[in-house]
Amino acid sequence: MTEERISPSLVRRRDALRLAAAASFGAAALPLFAQSPEAKKLPRLITVSGAITEVVYLLGAEGQLVGTDTTSLYPAAARGTPKVGYMRQLSAEGLLSLKPDAVIATNESGPPVVLDQVRSAGVKVEIVQADHSWGEVQRKIQVVGRAAAREAQARALQARLDAEWAQVQQRVAAAQGRKPRVLFVLSHSASPQVSGEKTAAHAVIGYAGGVNALGGFEGYRPMTAEAMATAAPDIVMTSDQSIEAHGGIERFWQRPELALTPAFRKRSLVTLDALLLLGFGPRMPAAIAELHPKFMAAVA
Structure with a gap:
């Protein structure tokens, strides 16, 4: 039977029943929806x-x-x-x-x-x-x-x-040859510091297949000529921000303390963004993958 053959009053009654059923369903479903995990406000x-x-x-x-x-x-x-x-x-x-x-x-x-x-x-x-x-x-x-x-x-x-x-x-474990001595310089200000043990830089150096050129102390110390002569690093590692603070790579190498190192003679320098290098975040595998071949090239 088609819609045209139904009386208008029957159509009105049928539509009213449909609306009532829909309203009843919505009222019953609302509490369930409010309790569902998807409906919870995500934390700020x-x-x-x-x-x-x-x-x-x-x-x-x-x-x-x-x-x-x-x-x-x-x-x-x-x-x-x-x-x-x-x-x-x-x-x-x-x-x-x-x-x-x-x-x-x-x-x-x-x-x-x-x-x-x-x-x-x-x-x-x-x-x-x-x-x-x-x-x-x-x-x-x-x-x-x-x-x-x-x-x-x-x-x-x-x-x-x-x-x-x-x-x-x-890949780091499979590397052959001598591990390079790496010096990390933190120089975001006028007073450069070098990293000892129990620092993010110390850990990164080890993960990338190097050896921290400075040991016997924890944390950071001022960079001195005596420390540089003792450290004898094959490579200097620092952040992009340290280079920017110095006004560029050439200005960085002009620090007299660095002139006493083997790294200075080869201009052996590795830089990365500070957060990538020391942040211990999700880009850590990428940071180590970039550092390792550069470390090994310094002693090749």
């Missing part, structure tokens, strides 16, 4: 570490970022996020003003009293232990995945990066 995040911010972008959670610290410069879009200051000089007022649900930082962030104030205000504070290991990178991925409610994506990212890391470390 502040990241205090350039490497942690990188992970947020790789997990596709950048839309949840309401603030980052001043070390968060990669990818380029991160530079446009509201800034909460330098990672070691945070303020509770600045963090809380952005109304985050979670702040993700490392144990190098602070001051600790500020993070305690943020916790007291009811904001979740996630702290990643930084120990300059591949495990640190893994922990950053896991913590961001949990805080951003993107744990499945985090597991997939970690599996991919674990495979990349294993491959590059196999």
Whole structure:
């Protein structure tokens, strides 16, 4: 029977029944929808570490970022996020003003009293232990995945990066010949410093198949002529930012302390972006893959 053969009153009654059924279904379904995980508001995040911010972008959670610290410069879009200051000089007022649900930082962030104030205000504070290991990178991925409610994506990212890391470390382990002596110079200001043990630079040198030319102390010390003569590095490693602070590579090599080193005679220098080089973030396998052949070329 076609629509034209039905009486108008019957059509009106049928449509009314359809609308009533639809309304009844919607009312019953609404509470179920509200309780589903998909309907929950995604957490608002502040990241205090350039490497942690990188992970947020790789997990596709950048839309949840309401603030980052001043070390968060990669990818380029991160530079446009509201800034909460330098990672070691945070303020509770600045963090809380952005109304985050979670702040993700490392144990190098602070001051600790500020993070305690943020916790007291009811904001979740996630702290990643930084120990300059591949495990640190893994922990950053896991913590961001949990805080951003993107744990499945985090597991997939970690599996991919674990495979990349294993491959590059196999290449480093298979290298033949003498390990180069590498000196790391931190020179973002007028007073250059060199790295000893228990630093990110020390760990990176080892992962890339080199030996830290300076040992016997932890942390950083001023770069002196005596230290350079003792270190006798085959290669000098520094950041792109250090070179920029000096006004270019030629100006960098003009420092009299460096003239006492074998690296100076060969102008053996390796530079990378500071966050890529020392950040212990998801680009770590790429950084080591770039450094290793350059290290080995210095002693070939």
